[in-house]
Amino acid sequence: MNWGAAAWLGLRYAVAIAALIVFLFPLYWLVVTAMKTPEEVLTYPPVWWPATPQFKSFEILLERETLWAIGNSFIVAVLSMALAMALGTMSAYALARSGFGGRFFAASALASRLVPPVLLALLAVLAFGRFGWAGSLVTLVAVLTVFNLPYVMWMMRGYFRDVPVALEETALVAGLTRRQLPVMVAWPIVRGGFFATAAFTFVLAWNELAFALVLADEGATTLPVLLAEVGTGPEAWGGVAALCLAAIAPVIVALAVMHGRLARTLSLGLVRD
Amino acid sequence: MANVSISGLTKSVGRVRVLKNIDLAIQAGEFCVVVGPAGSGKSMLLRTLAGLESADAGTITFDGEAVNDLMPRDRNVALVPQAPVLFPTLSVFENIAFGLRTKGLARAEIIKRVEEASTLVDLPERLSRSVRGLTAGECQKIALAQAIARDALLHLFDEPLSRLDGVRREPIRAALKQLHQEKEMTIVYVTQDHMEAMNLADRIVLLRDGAVEQQGTPIELFERPTSRFVAGFFGALKMNFLTGTIARDEAGPAVRLANGGMSVPLPPNRLPQNIADGTSVILGLRPEHMARAVRVSPPDGTMRYEAEIELLQPTGPRVCATFRMGGEPVVAELQAHDVSAPGETVAIDINLKRATLFDAETEKTLSPEYVASSDSAA
Numbered sequence: 001m002n003w004g005a006a007a008w009l010g011l012r013y014a015v016a017i018a019a020l021i022v023f024l025f026p027l028y029w030l031v032v033t034a035m036k037t038p039e040e041v042l043t044y045p046p047v048w049w050p051a052t053p054q055f056k057s058f059e060i061l062l063e064r065e066t067l068w069a070i071g072n073s074f075i076v077a078v079l080s081m082a083l084a085m086a087l088g089t090m091s092a093y094a095l096a097r098s099g100f101g102g103r104f105f106a107a108s109a110l111a112s113r114l115v116p117p118v119l120l121a122l123l124a125v126l127a128f129g130r131f132g133w134a135g136s137l138v139t140l141v142a143v144l145t146v147f148n149l150p151y152v153m154w155m156m157r158g159y160f161r162d163v164p165v166a167l168e169e170t171a172l173v174a175g176l177t178r179r180q181l182p183v184m185v186a187w188p189i190v191r192g193g194f195f196a197t198a199a200f201t202f203v204l205a206w207n208e209l210a211f212a213l214v215l216a217d218e219g220a221t222t223l224p225v226l227l228a229e230v231g232t233g234p235e236a237w238g239g240v241a242a243l244c245l246a247a248i249a250p251v252i253v254a255l256a257v258m259h260g261r262l263a264r265t266l267s268l269g270l271v272r273d
Numbered sequence: 274m275a276n277v278s279i280s281g282l283t284k285s286v287g288r289v290r291v292l293k294n295i296d297l298a299i300q301a302g303e304f305c306v307v308v309g310p311a312g313s314g315k316s317m318l319l320r321t322l323a324g325l326e327s328a329d330a331g332t333i334t335f336d337g338e339a340v341n342d343l344m345p346r347d348r349n350v351a352l353v354p355q356a357p358v359l360f361p362t363l364s365v366f367e368n369i370a371f372g373l374r375t376k377g378l379a380r381a382e383i384i385k386r387v388e389e390a391s392t393l394v395d396l397p398e399r400l401s402r403s404v405r406g407l408t409a410g411e412c413q414k415i416a417l418a419q420a421i422a423r424d425a426l427l428h429l430f431d432e433p434l435s436r437l438d439g440v441r442r443e444p445i446r447a448a449l450k451q452l453h454q455e456k457e458m459t460i461v462y463v464t465q466d467h468m469e470a471m472n473l474a475d476r477i478v479l480l481r482d483g484a485v486e487q488q489g490t491p492i493e494l495f496e497r498p499t500s501r502f503v504a505g506f507f508g509a510l511k512m513n514f515l516t517g518t519i520a521r522d523e524a525g526p527a528v529r530l531a532n533g534g535m536s537v538p539l540p541p542n543r544l545p546q547n548i549a550d551g552t553s554v555i556l557g558l559r560p561e562h563m564a565r566a567v568r569v570s571p572p573d574g575t576m577r578y579e580a581e582i583e584l585l586q587p588t589g590p591r592v593c594a595t596f597r598m599g600g601e602p603v604v605a606e607l608q609a610h611d612v613s614a615p616g617e618t619v620a621i622d623i624n625l626k627r628a629t630l631f632d633a634e635t636e637k638t639l640s641p642e643y644v645a646s647s648d649s650a651a
Contacts, residue, residue: 166354166358173323177344177346188360188362
């Protein structure tokens with residue numbers, strides 16, 4: 001290896017390591033904060049590693065309220081993700097093949113994202129209040145499903161459009177019915193994208209605060225809502241950090257899933273002329 | 274294998290009429306080649322036969338049964354599309370076997386057919402590999418294998434060799450013709466290549482702007498073109514076209530060439546009686562129908578012409594010699610030893626019995642009946 005190549009490699013590693021430090025610092029800070037005593041949390045210069053690591057802060061994770069919130073978050077995130085994926089994938093196939101919506105699809109799909117979520121949440125409270133449904137988990141699932149649906153449709157439409165029409169025609173001539181096409185031809189190709197989208201949709205729902213804060217009553221509190229309400233101050237910070245770690249864990253798992261699939265989807269490279 | 278009949282087939286895409294009132298009858302077991310320039314509607318005709326496009330008007334029948342409203346799978350056709358796309362998640366083997374699996378064939382039968390088909394198209398790679406990273410030519414071979422592995426009523430090939438280079442094309446073309454001779458297959462084969470059409474076809478259908486210009490056996494289209502377009506389309510060497518007018522004298526009818534006033538006598542009965550003197554015509558002479566004079570006097574129906582050679586383009590055993598007749602350049606195909614250098618004067622016998630006359634205005638052949646009857650044995 002010559003000097004130029006070595007320098008280039010060194011530079012690339014230096015940049016990568018710098019980026020890694022920037023991205024991993026918050027995670028590190030959460031972990032050490034959770035292990036600090038209340039006195040160590042706010043001192044300056046900061047304590048980089050607690051003198052005697054404490055694990056008392058993690059006890060908050062075993063409180064009934066916390067477990068309840070984690071459970072709620074899971075129910076809301078999984079159900080709304082599953083519903084949004086099911087409905088969104090089917091409509092995305094139709095959109096991709098019919099061309100319905102055309103140029104306006106982008107604008108209409110993004111429209112709901114242009115409005116502050118709190119505003120939509122308030123409207124949802126009014127609407128569901130009529131039926132006496134405001135505040136329940138069902139309501140939250142329904143609203144998040146609708147809110148995430150455009151994202152799923154947007155992503156999946158793109159994946160379906162990458163499935164060549166000519167491939168479906170080949171399959172039709174080779175003996176498939178039109179109804180078999182989405183499952184037999186498109187699915188194996190979009191599968192990677194589907195799981196990546198599902199993972200991201202899960203994360204969106206899992207982290208969602210505005211709707212959960214406005215819509216959910218006490219029994220339906222989710223983890224982000226609990227985090228927002230747990231309070232501040234030197235005594236509370238350790239607990240907040242522990243809760244944050246609990247909130248991040250599924251996201252990291254989801255990202256790991258997404259990363260593998262995404263890489264595969266991107267490298268799939270359809271075979272065409 | 275099926276008798277295919279197409280009548281009054283019309284198809285428009287947007288405002289463009291891609292197929293105009295097409296009538297065709299393809300016999301069971303026939304190798305029918307549809308040929309024509311780009312944009313003449315060849316692919317659309319094939320896609321309509323496959324059921325991927327619906328006809329605006331007209332009927333398509335397979336063995337007498339109308340298939341217009343049938344989905345592709347119910348028509349039982351095999352198709353190699355113009356730009357084949359493979360299933361990226363399947364292996365080469367599974368791509369070829371796709372149309373066999375949907376028909377529920379037994380495992381052993383599928384393996385046998387896939388292997389036969391892949392040998393025929395000369396797929397050297399192992400069949401278990403993924404189709405990712407294959408070249409366009411290999412993808413086309415796989416698509417071709419997929420189609421010929423099937424027992425379809427009708428096999429449709431849309432330029433199936435276009436992505437292979439010339440050297441690799443020849444053996445597969447020969448294998449395809451061999452396969453057609455051995456198996457009972459009805460084939461409709463689309464190509465832009467007039468030589469490929471001549472090579473393969475039992476019957477050629479020449480399309481022009483979405484309409485059938487002429488159909489018949491390869492030799493009919495070559496020797497008895499019904500229009501200047503057909504005459505110009507076929508032939509390894511392009512037909513010479515000379516403009517002139519009809520002039521009758523004591524010796525009989527002749528074509529007086531527009532440039533130079535030279536007169537080309539027409540053999541007896543060559544011209545229908547109803548064509549008046551002074552009619553503008555185009556005289557079509559094939560380079561293959563000219564030869565260096567060997568006898569003392571020219572044979573019957575032949576005109577001897579003292580040609581001053583301007584350009585020589587050897588092709589190996591033969592040479593294309595350019596000279597002028599009435600000021601117009603004319604190409605003759607001679608034996609390589611007939612002429613040694615440009616500037617030489619060579620006596621060339623032009624076989625006028627095999628010349629074709631076109632109406633200068635309509636560019637249609639004058640009296641094709643005569644052409645059809647008198648010289649077909651020659």
